[in-house]
Amino acid sequence: MSRVLIVGAGLTGSLCACLLRRALQNQVHIVVWDKARGAGGRMSTSRPPEPSSHSADLGAQYISATAAYHQSHHSFYAELLSAGVLRPLECPVEGLRPRDGGKDYMTPLGMSSVVKHFLSESGADLFLEHHVTALYRRGASWEVERQAGGSETFDAVVLTMPVPQILQLQGDLGKLLSVEQRQQLDVVSYSSRFALALFFPPDAELGVSWGARYVSDSSCIRYIAVDDRKRGAGAPGRGPTLVVHTSVPFGLQHLERDKEAVQPLILQELSRLLPQLPQPLSIKCHKWRYSQVQTAVPDCPGHMTILDQPPLVCGGDAFCHSNFDGCVESALSVLAALEAELRGHAPSGQ
CATH class of the missing domain: 3.90.660.10 (Polyamine Oxidase; Chain A, domain 2)
Structure with missing residues (x-):
């Protein structure tokens, strides 16, 4: 199975996990990390x-x-x-x-019961208080580091946290972003x-x-x-x-x-x-x-693919609009971007 890491246990992340499970069944091992002590993100209870x-x-x-x-x-x-x-x-x-x-x-x-429903349906392994600090490309895989120390390897990574937190990540992300992608992310603003x-x-x-x-x-x-x-x-x-x-x-x-x-x-x-x-x-x-997102990524594409192989995709309401349906649209967009890449993809061996 391909190991997929979804960073962020909010609505977009939980729905991405659920949709990937339903689309790819036993072809993926889904892991969700969130830096908070509970799931929900901005749908917290x-x-x-x-x-x-x-x-x-x-x-x-x-x-x-x-x-x-x-x-x-x-x-x-x-x-x-x-x-x-x-x-x-x-x-x-x-x-x-x-x-x-x-x-x-x-x-x-x-x-938060909405998020917990989709997480339960996804069968994902949820790890709270896992604060991602850096991403490194290692051949056909991603090495993902945590603030508390240690790292793990994944075949694909989906980032669903707020855009300023994405841009703060260390490692290879910064040099993989094109000039246009950086400009698109820089215009995102929040209330x-x-x-x-x-x-x-x-x-x-x-x-x-x-x-x-x-x-x-x-x-x-x-x-x-x-x-x-x-x-x-x-x-x-x-x-x-x-x-x-x-x-x-x-x-x-x-x-x-x-x-x-x-x-x-x-x-x-x-x-x-x-x-x-x-x-x-x-x-x-x-x-x-x-x-809430005040200025979204131009043209609201639903997601942004930073790298096709190994897949690194960003999603969330910043790529659409800031409500339930915006998160659904983004999750569907992320699924479309990942599904073809993950079908039959060779696992990282972990």
């Missing part, structure tokens, strides 16, 4: 510090499909709905813009924001009627959600969880500050917007340096 509270989606909040994508990606939506991973978003979201023929979905078990989760006790009353709300009268806060209500229903005996996302300008303004210094500013503004909130049991703050 954080466990509460206390078991008496609900978990929190600190990244993506729900999935919105245009009518066209809902049709072209019908098989993916049908699979997730059938598995119980997705359900129609039925709670009120103040400020959500209606779209002709579009559909909105939520995840009863949190957004940045902070996310806050407030975990409350079971008897807490938040005093709001909505499940989520887009905020228009604040330079700091853009979005607030009662996460358990957004998902349809809370588990008995668990308290509510409030998720707060800052605006992009606020995130950019404070990007280089420690999140511990920014958290009080967000809480102060939240208190102004919702003065009736009770005291939470605990609070978690997360900085999304790479929140």
Whole structure:
């Protein structure tokens, strides 16, 4: 079997792993590395510090499909709905813009359940806290180094992390990029924001009627959600969880500050917007340096092939657009680029 490494256990990486398994069956041994302590990427779901509270989606909040994508990606939506991973978003979201023929979905078990579904379907070997630092071409294989030390050899590598992290990789990547490819990657830009989760006790009353709300009268806060209500229903005996996302300008303004210094500013503004909130049991703050793609690779090709043999391919929302369907499009594009190269490819011997 060919050994394929996918770097990044977010939506694109997990779906790439799943599609490769379904297309090539037992011809590939798929390995997924991620530098984080959990799978999900920007579709992460954080466990509460206390078991008496609900978990929190600190990244993506729900999935919105245009009518066209809902049709072209019908098989993916049908699979997730059938598995119980997705359900129609039925709670009120103040400020959500209606779209002709579009559909909105939520995840009863949190957004990371989408990624975990595709990882499970892929049968891939998942290794967390594996931070890739360098790639070296070794004949017909790639030697991939980790920050913690050591390296492994693979027949193909797929990079799905944010583009600035791709460009930081040491080794042979830099000299393999053409001038045009470097220019295309250099134009990619991301928005940045902070996310806050407030975990409350079971008897807490938040005093709001909505499940989520887009905020228009604040330079700091853009979005607030009662996460358990957004998902349809809370588990008995668990308290509510409030998720707060800052605006992009606020995130950019404070990007280089420690999140511990920014958290009080967000809480102060939240208190102004919702003065009736009770005291939470605990609070978690997360900085999304790479929140959403603002400028994608020109013409949105879905992927970028750095080398045909041994295959080195980049994918992710930066090569398409920054939502569920953009990641699906990218994963399909990566599959098309790799499938012919990997069929019957001689393994590296490991």
